Amino acid sequence: MTxxxxxxxxxxxxxxxxxxATLARVLGADHLDLAEDVVQEALAAALTxxxxxxVPDNPEGWLYRVARxxxxxxxxxxxxxxxxxFAAREEATPRFAHELEDDDLQMMLMCCDGRLAPETRLxxxxxxxxxxxxxxxxxALLAKPEAIAQRIVRAKRFIRDNEIELTLPSRDELPKRLDxxxxxxxxxxxxxxxxxAGDDLVRRDLVDEAIRLxxxxxxxxxxxxxxxxxxxxxxxxxxxxxxxxxxEMLLLDEQDRSxxxxxAIACGLRHLEASAAGDELTRFHVEAEIxxxxxxxxxxxxxxxxxxxxxMAIAPSAVVALNRAIAVAMVDGPSVGLEAAAALExxxxxxxxxxxxxxxxxxxxxxxxxxEEHFKRASELSSTLPLKRWFEKRAxxxx
Amino acid sequence: MAKYMLLLRDNGTFAGISPEEIQRVIxxxxxxxxxxxxxxxSASKLRDTDGRVLHRDGSKTVVMDGPYTETKEIVGGYFxxxxxxxxxxIELSRDCPHFDFGSIEIRExxxxxxx
Numbered sequence: 001m002t003x004x005x006x007x008x009x010x011x012x013x014x015x016x017x018x019x020x021a022t023l024a025r026v027l028g029a030d031h032l033d034l035a036e037d038v039v040q041e042a043l044a045a046a047l048t049x050x051x052x053x054x055v056p057d058n059p060e061g062w063l064y065r066v067a068r069x070x071x072x073x074x075x076x077x078x079x080x081x082x083x084x085x086f087a088a089r090e091e092a093t094p095r096f097a098h099e100l101e102d103d104d105l106q107m108m109l110m111c112c113d114g115r116l117a118p119e120t121r122l123x124x125x126x127x128x129x130x131x132x133x134x135x136x137x138x139x140a141l142l143a144k145p146e147a148i149a150q151r152i153v154r155a156k157r158f159i160r161d162n163e164i165e166l167t168l169p170s171r172d173e174l175p176k177r178l179d180x181x182x183x184x185x186x187x188x189x190x191x192x193x194x195x196x197a198g199d200d201l202v203r204r205d206l207v208d209e210a211i212r213l214x215x216x217x218x219x220x221x222x223x224x225x226x227x228x229x230x231x232x233x234x235x236x237x238x239x240x241x242x243x244x245x246x247x248e249m250l251l252l253d254e255q256d257r258s259x260x261x262x263x264a265i266a267c268g269l270r271h272l273e274a275s276a277a278g279d280e281l282t283r284f285h286v287e288a289e290i291x292x293x294x295x296x297x298x299x300x301x302x303x304x305x306x307x308x309x310x311x312m313a314i315a316p317s318a319v320v321a322l323n324r325a326i327a328v329a330m331v332d333g334p335s336v337g338l339e340a341a342a343a344l345e346x347x348x349x350x351x352x353x354x355x356x357x358x359x360x361x362x363x364x365x366x367x368x369x370x371x372e373e374h375f376k377r378a379s380e381l382s383s384t385l386p387l388k389r390w391f392e393k394r395a396x397x398x399x
Numbered sequence: 400m401a402k403y404m405l406l407l408r409d410n411g412t413f414a415g416i417s418p419e420e421i422q423r424v425i426x427x428x429x430x431x432x433x434x435x436x437x438x439x440x441s442a443s444k445l446r447d448t449d450g451r452v453l454h455r456d457g458s459k460t461v462v463m464d465g466p467y468t469e470t471k472e473i474v475g476g477y478f479x480x481x482x483x484x485x486x487x488x489i490e491l492s493r494d495c496p497h498f499d500f501g502s503i504e505i506r507e508x509x510x511x512x513x514x
Binding site: 007010011012013015016040043044046047048049050051052053054055131132133134135136 | 415416417418419421422424425426429432442443444496
């Protein structure tokens with residue numbers, strides 16, 4: 001199908017999020033459902049008009065006006081003030097697109113309230129800020145639609161019951177409030193990134209959405225946001241090179257470097273530079289530099305070990321320790337790495353990449369039995385088909 | 400040039416459709432409309448709710464609710480287009496995205512005889 005230039009890609013999904021944010025800002029967080037309903041009605045109205053009469057000159061403005069009018073109709077009986085509030089807002093800021101930034105941020109902060117579980121924050125953000133449908137969220141997060149719908153209903157009830165307000169934190173308070181929001185953005189990115197190519201397009205959309213949100217947040221000029229942007233761009237740069245023509249996974253040193261996305265690398269490095277502005281060193285800073293190190297012609301493994309030491313100091317976890325063990329193996333040899341990795345077994349027993357790492361390090365150390373055993377276990381634990389196939393192949397030939 | 404009425408029949412199943420999917424449908428109609436260009440004389444969606452069916456019973460007019468969308472395909476919208484012939488009208492309708500949702504009935508408008 002040829003492209004119709006009058007509607008930009010993902011306009012509906014994105015304006016759904018923006019409009020919900022704008023409307024909820026005026027209507028109040030307790031009217032979140034109403035905001036969502038009228039936005040959905042506006043989109044449905046477009047579906048009855050535009051196929052027959054064509055797309056209006058300003059599609060987003062049309063949608064917004066229809067949604068806004070509908071909202072006013074619904075609550076006119078109850079209150080006169082709300083329509084006045086709309087009028088006041090619109091007088092103050094005539095351009096629709098520009099008034100959204102603060103509203104968007106407030107909505108994101110509300111969806112990412114620290115009292116909600118991380119996966120709930122992610123589902124709610126995708127639904128309300130990014131305009132994903134419940135089925136799309138379910139596909140993207142490998143969950144059942146009913147489970148996602150439930151999670152969202154409960155989260156909204158929590159917001160209503162706890163009277164969580166849509167407010168903008170003060171300049172001093174903002175960086176702290178951002179942490180839970182940035183975690184969600186990174187979780188969104190990882191959910192999309194972890195899927196293999198061609199698995200489902202919606203999952204690739206998660207990567208794009210996470211980067212788009214982060215780019216928008218960069219206007220807040222908080223260095224750690226740039227660090228996260230750098231990290232995601234640098235990882236995204238290698239996305240196309242991660243699988244071969246047959247859809248099989250490739251290791252870093254097997255990847256065709258000409259497939260790396262030069263623009264994404266340049267963008268990532270620019271953000272990495274901007275991230276150095278403050279005095280706060282976050283896990284995103286360190287992880288971004290690790291990603292940058294992996295893009296160098298010759299990998300500087302001793303430097304990577306140092307970076308993992310830094311990361312262990314900031315955000316210690318068994319997964320970070322495992323990555324450190326792999327880097328150590330590159331510097332001091334596979335048996336030293338194996339020893340460090342094996343110590344993590346109690347915590348990582350059911351983690352795919354733990355067994356993958358032990359398998360690979362065993363192979364390099366010449367222990368074929370252990371290699372085969374751990375690659376098999378990794379294959380059993382894999383949730384996507386390409387990953388499963390890859391580990392099976394390793395178990396057969398690699399060991 | 401002859402005028403043809405395209406009657407779009409469907410069962411009104413758009414419930415629960417996501418914003419992204421709505422946009423995709425609209426874009427496909429846009430591409431199709433572009434192919435037709437000026438040949439579209441007029442077009443409109445018909446409301447999926449309500450509707451009345453009238454008939455005469457003896458001397459009085461009986462009004463009934465319907466037709467109901469749940470039961471079978473009903474006319475959900477129309478396009479009035481200009482075409483050279485039925486074959487041409489069929490050709491123009493071939494790419495219409497509506498086939499994903501229902502069927503299309505094509506009827507030529509009765510031409511006015513030259514008096």
